[in-house]
Amino acid sequence: MQRHRVAVIGAGFGGLFAIRALRNANVDITLINGTAYHLFQPLLYQVATGVLSEGEIAPPIREVLKGQDNVDVKLGWARQVDTERKVIDVAGPGIDYTVEYDSLIVAAGASQSYFGNDHFNDYAPGMKSIDDALELRAKIFGAFEIADLQTDPEAQERWLTFVVVGAGPTGVEMAGQIAELAHRNLVGQYKHIDPRKARIILIDAVGAVLNTFGDHLSTRALRQLHLMGVEVELNTKVVDVDLTGIEVESERGHQRIPSMTKVWAAGVQAPPLAKQIAESAGAETDRAGRVMVQPDLTVPGHPEIFVLGDMMHLPGDDGRPLPGVAQVAIQGGRYAADVIKRRLRHKDAPAPFKYFDKGSMATISRFSAVASIGKLRLSGFIAWMMWLAVHVVYLVGFKNRFTTVLHWAVSFVGRGRSERVATEQQAFARRAMRDYGDPYRRVREAEEAQMPAETTTGVPTETTTAVPAGKHPAEAEKTKATVGR
Incomplete structure (x- = not known):
């Protein structure tokens, strides 16, 4: 018999921790992600300022999950979810495909909001x-x-x-x-x-x-x-x-x-996929585009669909929506996995999801940070050391932790920056690629243009078709942000 199929959209904190929690479950997992790496987003600013390399905060997904045999990793951007047929349409690099599911975990993160500008x-x-x-x-x-x-x-x-x-x-x-x-x-x-x-x-x-x-x-x-x-x-x-x-x-x-x-x-908003899922499922979204979910993190009327992290709207104990921070996604991922495992074992559902706030931290400079943990308020060097420890713990992989600590020592104790290499391509490629269009689409059109066409006599004739410059299809441009990076 076919095992229970779990599809996970997004390899951020929510998706990755859900997959890990399903390691020993009797399920087959398909992970759909727009990049080949898991991104530790809280340290992006250190990549931007030359403290860390991108590899230290973005380990390859396949390497992270190589010991988990029940996972199939697929590269692509989830364009839409058919909640009735339980099928996900995915745009991969130069190829479109579909993924069927019995349970779906959507943890596609958030995109930047420019407040309409x-x-x-x-x-x-x-x-x-x-x-x-x-x-x-x-x-x-x-x-x-x-x-x-x-x-x-x-x-x-x-x-x-x-x-x-x-x-x-x-x-x-x-x-x-x-x-x-x-x-x-x-x-x-x-x-x-x-x-x-x-x-x-x-x-x-x-x-x-x-x-x-x-x-x-x-x-x-x-x-x-x-x-x-x-x-x-x-x-x-x-x-x-x-x-x-x-x-x-x-x-x-x-x-x-x-x-x-x-x-x-300044400002974040849910990706377009959140709105598409809500419309397909008959659910509501808030002003930031997040899906209003049930206390068990499922979409109303669709207990098989879980929406986590930055994409969900769920009031906390104070009545305000839970914040879009890593811990909300991590705890949500583990909770969704627990619900699925209980259902497969025909056990009672767990209590409604309750977020345990482990506190908030932010660095200001070397040796200076602020930390809010429960009723405790800390600042200065002690808060900075706590910030270091917490971020080392949540980095994925020993190699990443080791090299990150070394680079922190170079930058914070000494006066150097480990990653100062910058190129013109990095500075201008984003706008150039937008003007150039979808490169995979260009390749596909070029291949199709060179394929022999069968004539009525059965003799193949070569056809030539101009490859338009074009731009990214609007649909693809919108949905590239739908998967956590």
């Missing part, structure tokens, strides 16, 4: 993928190199001005690391500029940095940022972004900040 993305990359981090690394280190060539003071200042939008954990950590680069790591390495004169500006529309950490830690973080030379602009709304600057509105009125390097760390 998607054109900002052309000039202010987000922090959701390895591609984003490598692009930002090329732009950040390239900015210092280009500034060193400038003879016009205004042009030099534009290149040495870095703007980070969003004062949550990602934005604070990013601004802190750029400040460390400018004021500590790069000092004395340039003949014509002083990196210490770089401006690092952190912008947020709300009135506090790390506003979810409480007033005490927020104030401490703000003080530390000021000590590092970061200019913090709160209650400031971004109204436009272009190649050479960013325009904001605040209590001081309209202002333009000339800057060649902008980073977007």
Whole structure:
């Protein structure tokens, strides 16, 4: 008899921990993911600022799961789910295919939100993928190199001005690391500029940095940022972004900040797949596009479909939706796996999902962090050491933990950066690929154009067809974000 088929969309924390929890279950698992690696997203900013390599935070999925025989890993982007037929349509690299399931776990993560201003993305990359981090690394280190060539003071200042939008954990950590680069790591390495004169500006529309950490830690973080030379602009709304600057509105009125390097760390939204699943299943979504799920993390009316992590809307004990953090996804993945195993054993369903908050942490600079754990509020060196320990624990694989600790020692104890290599291709490939179109589609069309055509006489004749430049199909462009990276 055919074993129970479990399909998992997304190899982020939720999907990966669900698969691991099903290691010994009597199921066959198909994992669908848009990349061949599992991404430890909380450390992306360290890839962008040269502390870590991408390989240290993105181990290959097949290597991570090589000891689990009941998993079939497939590369591709889930385009839509037919909830009635229990079939997933997937767009792979140059090939489309379908996956059938008995139980479905959807943990496709989140995409960057520009609050309706998607054109900002052309000039202010987000922090959701390895591609984003490598692009930002090329732009950040390239900015210092280009500034060193400038003879016009205004042009030099534009290149040495870095703007980070969003004062949550990602934005604070990013601004802190750029400040460390400018004021500590790069000092004395340039003949014509002083990196210490770089401006690092952190912008947020709300009135506090790390506003979810409480007033005490927020104030401490703000003080530390000021000590590092970061200019913090709160209650400031971004109204436009272009190649050479960013325009904001605040209590001081309209202002333009000339800057060649902008980073977007504000706002997330569920990928389009969440809306498609909700519409197919007759479920509702919230303003951020997340699927409103039942207390057991299933879609209403479809107990076989679990939606986890950043894609789900589930109120916590305080009535507010659970946050889009790693622990919510990890605990949700384990819970969904437990429900499936209980069903297969004909056992009673477990109690409704209850999130255990293990706390929140954010680094500001080397030896300085803030941590909120229950009623405990910590800052400074102790919080930083806790942050290091927690992130080492959750890195996948011993090799990654070992090399990460070595690179942290180089960057935090010494003055070096282990990963400063940046190329023009990294800086500009995203926009070039968008203009070029889907490369796999081009290959497929070229192959089809060269295939012999059978004539009525049975003699094959060669046909030639022009290969259009084209762009990514809108459907594929939208759905590439549907799978956790």
